[in-house]
Amino acid sequence: MTVLRGLLALAASVFGPTTVMAQDWRPEYSMYGTIGIIEMPSALSAQDADLSSQISAFEDQTRVSITFQILPRLSGTFRYSIIPDYTGVDTGTLYDRSFDFQYQLRNESEWLPAVAVGLRDFMGTGVLTSEYVVGTKTIGTNLRATAGIGWGRMGSYNGFTNPLGAIASAMETRPSRSSIYGRGGVPAYDLYFRGDAAVFGGVEWQINPSLTFAAEYSSDAYDREVANGTFDHKSPLNFGLKYHPNENYELGIYALYGSEIGVTATSVLNPNRRPAVGGYDTAPMPVVVRPEDLRAARTWDRSVLSDETIQTALVEALGQDGIVIQGIELTDTSIRLRYENTQYRSEAQAVGRISRVLTYALPPSVETFIFEPTRLGVPTSTTTIKRSDLENLENQVGSAEAVYARADVSEATVGDDADLVPTQTSSFKWGIMPYGELTLFDSRNPATVEVGIEAAMRYEIRPNIVVAGSVRKSFYDNRIDNPSISASTIEPVRRYAPYYADQGDGGIDYLTFAWYGRPASELFSRVTFGYLEPMFGGISTELLWRPVDSDLAFGVELNYTAQRDFDQGLGFQDYNVITGHLSAYWAMQNDFHLQVDAGRYLAGDWGATVSVDREFQNGWRIGAYATFTDVPFEDFGEGSFDKGIRLTIPMDWATGMPSTQLVDTRLSSLTRDGGARLDVDGRLYDAIRSGDISDFGDSWGRFWR
Structure with missing residues (x-):
């Protein structure tokens, strides 16, 4: 009760008035990759559009987190945790993916604190699941105080009966995790803010502009880890130092729970802060004025x-x-x-x-x-x-x-x-070059890599009629040490990827003939046939309606495809399928872009993919997508449905040199058969839209x- 009284006193100071607010003291990151104290969150938000990546570690866990400040008040986090012996000593390592959201209900003012509500690991396997409401107040110029109440893992130390039980008695009981999550990947609505609650809090003291001392009282008891003998929870108190020489980097070292030493390294990018000051374009010539x-x-x-x-x-x-x-x-x-x-x-x-x-x-x-x-x-x-x-x-x-x-x-x-x-009239290009593919955050391996050499060619018969292809030879690939295919009731259209990697080394990656056209005003067309991707070949057709001055566009795609042989030669297997989608695109005025693709996927399942991206005028795009089809979650397998995060960075932003090249990265859940779409090159919408010149902004x- 002494600790509880102390936290209540801290909360009173947090929610009490103060007349001075800190200037130019940016929020700092917790060991979960989110804005916070040490392990507990705070109610502050990062700068709008900040994209942080963090690795944090102590003996029991390693976490890799990516956090994006989606809007000034809303942030989202993807996290990959490596937890040795989670179910008991010598039981193997758990590789767990989780997602967080935090929404700031109000900003800090002169008299009132910032207040935020958050969900941690709200649709994963539930290993880190917590919900919380938290307030943060700046006191003077170099002190911040935080107090909050948490549920789930954040309600596990010195917990008490859920105060929300006064609204509904069902809120006092938290269902077991196994009855809610199943294979993971599904939001557990029946779990949120239920069961015992507990208070947490802490303070941050800015010693100087580059160094901050933090102390917190954590409400996470690490029950599962203590029970299986892999963690020693001696104290709820954590202490640490954070070093941040500039707005792009932060390092931290912490004393945790009376038994552990933890460290963090955080890097922050912002699309609105380019690393190159100005650009390195050659100076344009002046306009010649006629007499x-x-x-x-x-x-x-x-x-x-x-x-x-x-x-x-x-x-x-x-x-x-x-x-x-x-x-x-x-x-x-x-x-x-x-x-x-x-x-x-x-x-x-x-x-x-x-x-x-x-x-x-x-x-x-x-x-x-x-x-x-x-x-x-x-x-x-x-x-x-x-x-x-x-x-x-x-x-x-x-x-x-x-x-x-x-x-x-x-x-x-x-x-x-x-x-x-x-x-x-024509153009022929070819080249031989090394290639590399890095796959991160798999459920069985944090990182897999393939490196090799690729021979590629592109022949433009006319600018809109193109023959292209490539052949790859792998030198190293740690994905196929023991290729195996799990049983499933779904047609195996993507689960065969290990077989293609194993038997298709040196085969045809793709070989296509593509014809692009403009059949009428506001209409664009594409016909592509051949070996369309490493696993499928056939013919793909597309028609896009996109007026030059419209924020809306609509498209239709129809494909007839057959599954290629594992050796990626010229042959096909017995499986063939007709797929296609109706697509709607909306470039919203608030820098967001919405895309909906509805139709039939490669496994014959029907459904839709919804994608939302935040786009910046300098070419950055950050977004997420989810695909829901008539494949039941149980049949889909781990993850329940296909979803992921995608990021596009323009090279000219990074280097300052003029370039049309983009770096595309995708972090997805497990690639399975449900919701799998043909991976054909040259889809119309993004290509046509990249030539947009109608909007001044x-x-x-x-x-x-």
């Missing part, structure tokens, strides 16, 4: 400067800037360029660079510049800019906004290719870069 007496010219002397000379000069000059010209239409007063931008992530920046070159290369009579950027060899839009606007606005304040306001962005016209003079700020 006033030449602006009214209606033509030029082609015996002095021919169309062919201009075309050759433009292809060479723009090629040095990563702009591949695919067609040119040149008249006395206008030029229309169809091109592929291979260097600048922002299409508006590419338009700005091309515009400058045109003011050098074109006769004075050419007043109208018409740009047709392409993706997959297909024009995505038409942007028309007046040369005189460039001359008049280049050096004015707010000139990018002014050019955007005067530019005309519309649908690319269909069926007018006859007037274009082709400058690119997305890219036009880079027009003059």
Whole structure:
């Protein structure tokens, strides 16, 4: 009771008034990878869009956590825990995945604390499951106090009858974990905030801007670990030091529960804080201003400067800037360029660079510049800019906004290719290069790796008609030491991955013929056939409706596929299936993007995949997805349904050099047969959308870069 009285006194100080709040003291991370004291959470939030990765360890556990501040008040965490002998001494290691959410109900004010509610491990196997309500208040300039009440693991030390029992008596009893979770992966709604509760709390003292001392009273008794003899819980008190030299790194060392020493290392990225200050783009040339007496010219002397000379000069000059010209239409007063931008992530920046070159290369009579950027060899839009606007606005304040306001962005016209003079007929590229694939956070192995050599080729018969393929030879792969397939009632469309890895070494990874088109205004099409991916071949078709100025798009995909032989040669197995999806895409105005794909998957199951991503103007994307089909959770297996987290980082953000390259990473639950979709290259929506030039906020700020 002495400890309880102390915590209640601490809570009183937390919720009591104070007139001074700390300045520039950012929240710090707990050993669970979330904002907190040591093992207990606090009610504070990280900076909006902070993406932290942490490894923490003590003798009983190692945790790898990734936390994203989804919104200013909402954070989400994925955690991978390595727990030796969880069920008893010498019983093997448990590799456990868990997810957290915390929502800040209110910010800290001068008189009132910040208050947050959270769920820890709310849809995993329940090993770390807790729920809590917590408050945090800053006292003076260098002291923070936190107090809260927890359930589950956070209600296991010095617990008392659940105060929510006054609302409903059922809240006083917490169901057993096994009766709720089954195979894991399903939110255990009947478990939350039930059973005994306990108080926790602590203080953080900022010794100097780089060093913080923390002390806490933990309400986690480590019951299971103590019972199986792998943990010695001598005290509920934890102490530690946190060193944070800057906003990107944090190190911690802790004395835990009177028996353990723990350490943490945390790294923080934020899409809005790029590591490179400014960019390393080459300086663009200035706009060449025509003399006033030449602006009214209606033509030029082609015996002095021919169309062919201009075309050759433009292809060479723009090629040095990563702009591949695919067609040119040149008249006395206008030029229309169809091109592929291979260097600048922002299409508006590419338009700005091309515009400058045109003011050098074109006769004075050419007043109208018409740009047709392409993706997959297909024009995505038409942007028309007046040369005189460039001359008049280049050096004015707010000139990018002014050019955007005067530019005309519309649908690319269909069926007018006859007037274009082709400058690119075919292109063949090939290469031999090393490759590596790293798979993290498996249920049986924290990390698997495959490295080898890949020979790849790409032949563009026309910019929109492509033959591509690759062959891989593995040098090292620790995934297939003992390939085995678990029993299941579902068609084994993905469980055979170990067999493909074992027997398909040196086989055809993919070999496809793809034709991309624009059958009508606002419509895009794709037909791909061949060996579409390592496990399936056949034909895949797609049609996308996407107006250039719309936040909505809709697509339909239909595939006929057959399962490939394990050796990844030319043969097929007996299994074939028709799959397809109807897709809806919504680019919301708050930087979020929603995608829903509903239809039939490779195992013949029917259902839908829902994806939500937060997107940033600099190209970052962070999101999550979940797939639900008519496969029962019990038949799906561990994890219950397919779900995961995905992250896209643009290379120009990381290096400061202009690039269209992206680094894509996906952290998913176990890859199983339910909800498995064909992995075909060149799906339309993301490719077409990457050429968007209609919204000023997305890219036009880079027009003059």
